[in-house]
Amino acid sequence: MANIEFDVTDRSxxxxxxxxxxxxxxxxxxxVRPKMIExxxxxxxxxxDLSKLEWIDSSGVGALVTLYKRARTGGGDVKVAGxxxxxxxxxxxxxxxxxxxxxxxxxxxxxxxxx
Amino acid sequence: xxxxxxxxxxxxxITFRDGIGTMLHAICHGANEKVMFEVVSAYNEAFNNxxxxxxxxxxxxxxxxxxxxxxxLTIRIEDQGIGYEVDHNPxxxxxxxxxxxxxxxxxxxxxxxxxxxxxVSYKRDGQARTARNELTMVRDLSRPAGSD
Numbered sequence: 001m002a003n004i005e006f007d008v009t010d011r012s013x014x015x016x017x018x019x020x021x022x023x024x025x026x027x028x029x030x031x032v033r034p035k036m037i038e039x040x041x042x043x044x045x046x047x048x049d050l051s052k053l054e055w056i057d058s059s060g061v062g063a064l065v066t067l068y069k070r071a072r073t074g075g076g077d078v079k080v081a082g083x084x085x086x087x088x089x090x091x092x093x094x095x096x097x098x099x100x101x102x103x104x105x106x107x108x109x110x111x112x113x114x115x
Numbered sequence: 116x117x118x119x120x121x122x123x124x125x126x127x128x129i130t131f132r133d134g135i136g137t138m139l140h141a142i143c144h145g146a147n148e149k150v151m152f153e154v155v156s157a158y159n160e161a162f163n164n165x166x167x168x169x170x171x172x173x174x175x176x177x178x179x180x181x182x183x184x185x186x187x188l189t190i191r192i193e194d195q196g197i198g199y200e201v202d203h204n205p206x207x208x209x210x211x212x213x214x215x216x217x218x219x220x221x222x223x224x225x226x227x228x229x230x231x232x233x234x235v236s237y238k239r240d241g242q243a244r245t246a247r248n249e250l251t252m253v254r255d256l257s258r259p260a261g262s263d
Binding site (some may be wrong): 025026027057058059061062085086089090092093094 | 129148149152153156159160163166167223224226227230231260261
């Protein structure tokens with residue numbers, strides 16, 4: 001994918017870490033959203049590692065919210081780790097943190113999901 | 116700060132968005148980084164809106180005019196695509212307002228614009244195929260970012 005890094009690793013049987021780096025915007029979100037839908041099957045828990053994410057727009061937020069809503073519907077959950085700079089500002093402006101709880105590190109987010 | 120402005124006419128193609136974004140960044144020189152994020156985010160949403168929702172062909176012209184008078188920044192974007200509504204409530208809860216499944220982008224884009232800028236206005240002039248959409252966004256660059 002152009003201008004974006006997307007990687008998924010299994011941290012345990014029911015916990016995946018999705019790493020997204022670069023730009024998650026109108027030019028890349030259309031590629032990410034189907035992957036989110038495919039991943040969010042069943043009661044899987046996810047940590048979104050956004051520490052390498054440089055820029056996000058409404059299309060990118062839509063892709064993240066797609067994962068969140070589908071995971072929750074399937075009995076899973078999503079936490080966010082590593083937000084900084086512009087993506088952090090957008091999360092705050094949209095009050096996304098009220099639902100997509102954020103943590104400084106992947107370990108912190110994973111611990112919350114495990115608890 | 117010397118008053119500055121530029122006007123660019125580019126094709127209705129997303130690949131032209133970031134070049135203008137770079138010039139916008141330059142015109143906002145001296146603004147707080149978070150304010151810069153807000154201004155460029157609002158501009159990106161507006162340009163995306165034109166490209167994805169105006170139903171214009173890729174070679175149709177989009178006019179972007181940016182001016183800075185002291186700390187007041189004005190961004191005006193003009194196109195001849197279909198009209199759209201600038202109707203939003205900044206107090207809406209974004210997550211709760213989104214439907215299940217595939218989530219439309221346009222609502223959140225307008226939401227971001229309204230949160231990032233001091234004023235967002237839209238007008239449509241003319242009739243039928245000659246009608247023009249004009250979106251104007253104003254921001255006081257000395258006002259702290261919304262998250263501050």
